[in-house]
Structure formats: structure tokens, C-alpha cells
Amino acid sequence: MRDYAKADFSTEQPSAGEEARFSPSDVDQEGALGAQAPARQGAQETHSEALLKHTLPRSARLGSPAEFRLAYSSGRRYDGQYLTAFVRRNDLDRHRLGVTASRRTARRAVQRNRLKRLLREAFRLSRKELESLRWKYDWVLNANRRLLEAKVWQPLEDLRQIIARVAEEESGNRRR
DSSP states (O other), rough: OOOTTTOOOOOOOOOHHHHTOOOGGGTTTTTTTTTSSOOGGGGGGGGHHHHHHHHHGGGOOSSHHHHHHHHHHSEOOOOOOOOOEEEEESSSSSSSEEEETTTTSSSSSHHHHHHHHHHHHHHHHHTHOOOOOOOOOOEEEEGGGGGGGGGGHHHHHHHHHHHEEEEEEHHHHHHH
């Protein structure tokens, strides 16, 4: 083993270009690293890169507590096995989503975050069914305790059944 305390190391700092961790060609004009690297394709894509592609844009989310309260107070409630949906018609050109998971439902933050991810993913995967609706809605999805033990596809099926009920009510309103 080498005794580093007695080894002779230079105390001089290298110049800016000498032995730099990144060469100037690695950094683009704005200073971001790796911006010139080719994008990954296919199976090489990492999980986090795939998730970033599927995030909901801000315009598709309910943001303020007032928007949640409005959905709770004037929206229609639909109960499923794994979630409760509060649905309120909006006058926008898109559906918007709000997701909640209370401490009563899941004690630990990591569990609540998982429940919210499952509900957001169910909403994202239901895009086709949502687009078949005549009007656009604000959706507030509340996680139920049973969702803690659910498989990934179960909240999706639950949400699709709720969307079908909303569509059924829309068609009933057309006849009136």
C-alpha cells in the first residue's frame, strides 16, 4: 500500500485548459454539458427519460385550491373501487386533472406519492376514452385505501368505467 502522506504531490493548480474535467468542445454555447450528444433511441432510453415524455403539461392540471374546491362543490361524484372522481364540466378545450391522496388513505409520503402516480398514469392512458367525450371536464381523482394493494391496471379499469358513466350521462342529456 502506498503512503499518500509522504508522497510528493504538486500543490500547483492546473491551468484552465489543462487537465480540465470537461473540454471546451463538450460544452455548448450556453454552458450546458452534453447538449450535443445524440438523443437515445429505442431500448437505450432510460426510465426517467420515458417518464418525462409523458408528464401532463401545466395547462392540463388543476393548480389552485380554489379549482379543487369548485370541483368538489359543484362537480358530480363517481365512486369506484380504487378511486373517487369528482367531475365538473369546464369551458376549456382540454380536460384538466387534479389528484389527491390523504394521510388517512396512506400514512407514509412515499405511499401517497405512489398512489398519485398511479392515478396520473391511469388518466394519461385513458386519453382515447376522454377524447370520445362530448365536453371537456375538470377531474379530481382521490385515491382510496384499496389502491395501496392494487395492481397497476386496476385503477385504469376503474377510471375507464367512470369515464363510460360520464359518457352515458352525456348521451342521456342529449335526449332531453
